[in-house]
Every structure is written in structure tokens, then in C-alpha cells.
Amino acid sequence: xxxxxxxxxxxxxxxxxxxxxxxxxxxxxxxxxxxxxxxxxxxxxxxxxxxxxxxxxxxxxxxxxxxxxxxxxxxxxxxxxxxxxxxxxxxxxxxxxxxxxxxxxx
Amino acid sequence: xxxxxxxxxxxxxxxxxxxxxxxxxxxxxxxxxxxxxxxxxxxxxxxxxxxxxxxxxxxxxxxxxxxxxxxxxxxxxxxxxxxxxxxxxxxxxxxxxxxxxxxxxxxxxxxxxxxx
Numbered sequence: 001x002x003x004x005x006x007x008x009x010x011x012x013x014x015x016x017x018x019x020x021x022x023x024x025x026x027x028x029x030x031x032x033x034x035x036x037x038x039x040x041x042x043x044x045x046x047x048x049x050x051x052x053x054x055x056x057x058x059x060x061x062x063x064x065x066x067x068x069x070x071x072x073x074x075x076x077x078x079x080x081x082x083x084x085x086x087x088x089x090x091x092x093x094x095x096x097x098x099x100x101x102x103x104x105x106x
Numbered sequence: 107x108x109x110x111x112x113x114x115x116x117x118x119x120x121x122x123x124x125x126x127x128x129x130x131x132x133x134x135x136x137x138x139x140x141x142x143x144x145x146x147x148x149x150x151x152x153x154x155x156x157x158x159x160x161x162x163x164x165x166x167x168x169x170x171x172x173x174x175x176x177x178x179x180x181x182x183x184x185x186x187x188x189x190x191x192x193x194x195x196x197x198x199x200x201x202x203x204x205x206x207x208x209x210x211x212x213x214x215x216x217x218x219x220x221x222x
């Protein structure tokens with residue numbers, strides 16, 4: 001199985017801050033890396049797929065980058081509605097494992 | 107816009123079988139998508155359970171593979187999850203979702219509690 005190590009597990013930030021979350025795979029996943037946002041009581045929402053492609057309708061302040069085993073998710077200017085938990089997920093091979101999640105708090 | 111809706115019992119007895127169905131609208135289960143199940147225990151992270159293609163190909167999480175079956179019903183445009191020999195550790199919100207590259211569309215999720 002491919003293990004996904006996401007960091008940090010939580011962070012405190014303010015509106016307007018730049019926020020960065022990293023995800024490391026235990027082997028190369030060839031950019032088959034997705035990022036999701038989950039708010040309390042809601043289903044996750046796909047934000048970024050294939051490491052850097054923005055899902056339709058998602059604001060451009062969200063971005064992703066990386067290749068091989070190391071990936072980064074960035075919110076360029078944190079907005080009040082962005083306080084949530086973020087997960088990475090590899091879709092390179094089954095089981096399609098998730099990272100542990102990063103809770104973004106005020 | 108694809109819409110998915112989970113349905114099934116919210117309470118399952120220990121050692122019993124958890125059975126959920128996901129109704130699909132706005133797309134066909136016979137499309138090129140893969141149809142997935144993901145779960146989330148209360149207060150914890152996301153766990154991928156498995157997926158199915160309309161051809162019948164399936165992949166399961168090895169940690170659950172001995173207990174899980176995912177099937178598709180083309181006539182009803184739905185797919186299903188069965189998890190046998192459940193314990194309290196299987197208590198979770200269960201989501202159905204589709205995958206093209208990422209998991210694009212999700213059901214609202216259904217809480218299944220394992221308790222006597």
C-alpha cells in the first residue's frame with residue numbers, strides 16, 4: 001500500500017494569510033494526487049486533481065504543485081470560508097489512500 | 107451535475123452485515139467512471155473502502171477485503187456496499203462517490219452505527 005503523510009495535522013492562521021500544506025507519498029504516485037476540503041457535517045469537496053488542476057468552480061486562490069513523492073497545497077489568501085479540514089489522496093493505485101488531514105483554524 | 111444518494115439502515119447489530127445502496131442521477135453507472143465507497147469514523151479521517159467499474163472490475167482496501175463486497179446494478183443505476191461481521195469499529199459515516207481522476211461528486215453521507 002502507498003502511505004500518504006500529510007503535514008501539519010493542524011495550523012492556526014488569519015484571514016489573508018498564505019497557507020501551505022504538504023503531502024508525501026511512500027513511493028512515486030506520478031502526480032495522481034488530489035486535494036479535498038471538508039467542513040463539519042459535510043461531505044468532502046474536490047479542489048485539486050492531478051496535483052495541480054483546479055476543479056471547475058473552485059476559486060483560484062487554491063493551488064497545488066509537486067511531482068514524484070512530494071506535493072504541496074496552497075491557499076494564497078485565506079478567506080473566512082476556508083476554515084476547514086483538508087485531505088490529500090493518491091489515486092495512482094489501490095488502495096487509494098488519504099492523508100491524515102490538516103485542520104485549518106483561526 | 108451528478109448526484110449520489112446513500113440509503114440503508116442506520117443501525118446494525120454487531121456481527122451483522124452492513125448494507126448500503128447509492129442511487130446515481132445525472133450519469134450512468136455504465137459510464138467510464140469508477141464508483142467508490144469512503145467512510146469516516148466519528149471525529150476521524152477518511153478511509154477508502156473500495157471501488158467498482160461497470161465491467162465488474164473491483165478493488166478493495168486490503169484491510170477490509172475479506173469482509174467487503176461492492177456491486178453494481180445497471181438496471182437501477184445504482185451501486186451497493188456490503189460489509190460483513192461488523193463491529194463497533196465499523197461505526198462511521200459512509201459516503202458514495204465517483205472517480206474520474208479525483209473523487210468528483212459525493213453523496214451527503216449516511217451514519218451507520220454498530221450497536222446492540
